[in-house]
Amino acid sequence: MLELKDLENRSIYILREAYAEFKRPAVLWSTGKDSTATLWLCKKAFFGKIPFPVIHIDTTYKFKQMYAFRNNLAKEWGMNLIVARNEEAIKEGVGPKDGKFECCTSLKTQALMSCLEENRFDALILAIRRDEHGIRAKERYFSPRDEDFKWNYKDQPLEMWDQYQSTTEDKTHTRVHPILHWRELDVWEYVKQENLPVNPMYFAKDGKRYRSLGCEPCTSTIDSDAKTIEEIVEELKVTKIAERSGRAQDKEKAFTMQKLRALGYM
């Protein structure tokens, strides 16, 4: 078993390095289990208060339970919450009907870009993990994005012994990935150990549950009877179904995820 304590120690170290190295960091929160666990790690790293803004990218297509969860926890944890939306595209009615790649790029990536620009954030903390997707397995803990917001995945920095590259000249910002080394199972065991709040959509109802949360039109359920955190942990120990199997944008075509991420998608 991976020791949760080791995972946590490493994540806290990374968060503190990011806070020391960057002038204007922010953390991205989807309201899902990974980014909620990451906010909790921030609270641990900084002794109770998250010392930078929390960004939620609102496509307007999120499940209503996600909005409710967001509003409650933001208040309870005293977050400085920024809700980022691409208002222009929303007005024009951009949606999944325009193609998943186009919709994600417009409502997520573009909304994020404008938010970063407006607030001049130089580091963005994200809760991606290596075991989620082959493309995310290739990431660094500190991952620079160039002036066009692009991920130059063919020339990533040397990153050894917790010496993360933090220079940001000619870069829009650096992505910081404090839970890159965690697995889905570790996150749930941590949720259990730390008694963290999670969206009830993760628990099975009528034999179905959400394993990964996204926008309502592009996210589907898996067959499951796991009604508690303990049952989810047990399910994950034996499952062979991919975590993001219910996320349509990953699967539209081969390498869609790579293309989305190269453009600045999370």
Added chain:
Amino acid sequence: MNVNVVIVGHVDHGKSTLIGRLLYDSDSITEGRVEEIQRLAEEYKRRFEFAYFLDSFDDELKEERTIDTTGVMFKGKNLYSVTDVPGHKEFIKNMLTGASHADVAVLVVAAEEGIQEQTGRHAFLIHMLGIKRLFVVINKMDAVDYREEAFQDIKNEVAQLLASFGYHHVDFIPGSAMEGDNIYKRSKRMEWYHGHTLIEALDGVKLSKQSKPLRFAVQDTYLVDSDKVIVGRVESGTLRRGDEVVFHPSEVKGKIEKIKILEGELEKAEAGDSIGIVASCEPKRGDVCGLVENPPVPTEEFLGEAVLLDNSVRKGDVVELRCGTRRVKCEIKEIQEKINSETGEVMAKYPDYISQHEAATILFATEPLVVEKFSDIPELGRFVLVQDRNIGAGVVLEVPK
């Protein structure tokens, strides 16, 4: 127990295929992934390859080579975090990134090709990184009809190379990742071999912690309730409440009054713990503390062995050096020996400069900082060199007392 394994070796000797095989045979591939890869193989008019479980960039598939390192996990008796690294010289920095956290290395050598350029370089680099546990898989035994003599010939050749880097008594495993021989399952095609399969060898690995003196690296200071909390990580040893400590290079002494985490206070913290402390002194980011009776010693000069991955550096150049949380300006005071990173051989004594992919023993003159001999406290005995970006990495050989 979690064991970090890095798979190294020359391009096309089968590193990604070997990991794909481990994942497949240990039943760690998610549903639909095999079919997805079959579809991709058809689209690219290729035959199905286990390597495609690892190579997820479209360029990697098109060019049929690994560009960047990939981390995957699977379970045996231990929980393995396996890192695939590229075998091309141009991607050495990605190889080092992947290998820098490894406890164990597996060197893959193709039976029909034997030692090639990156076989030597990767062996040199894992030796430099201080990875002590090494297994060698003589892969592609199917291409030499599973003959024992072919295995023995290459084994002797590789054993000689490894001995020159200080690796003696290494286990050699004849296998075929493509066909599944002796990787996860015992092969029936090499009855002359009675040793371990790769998974048996890995399952036998036990990691032990050595007891080392206390070193705590300071990351920052936060104001929490009215306490000035010094945050950082215990790099080695144990920190206890009440300890009398000294921080260098700031040269401040104090007593550990509290060890803090969000949930409250602790009596002690161990190596690896990210904590906060309240002490009767004010150190800075970059400081390292130890017990007064066994303190860290700040230095302005040390001898290191480094490999350069980018640019070239000349004698007299000033670059940034990072060790722990400390960053200093340092001068390349003297390049003592230029080393061929493929063979470990000394190419020149006291040269004026070293170029990309070359290694060297270098005398660094620096602003004051704490470094430790790599063989004593590796956590503070390794450094990276920075010129706008991370350009090299090395370990500390000697610190003058």
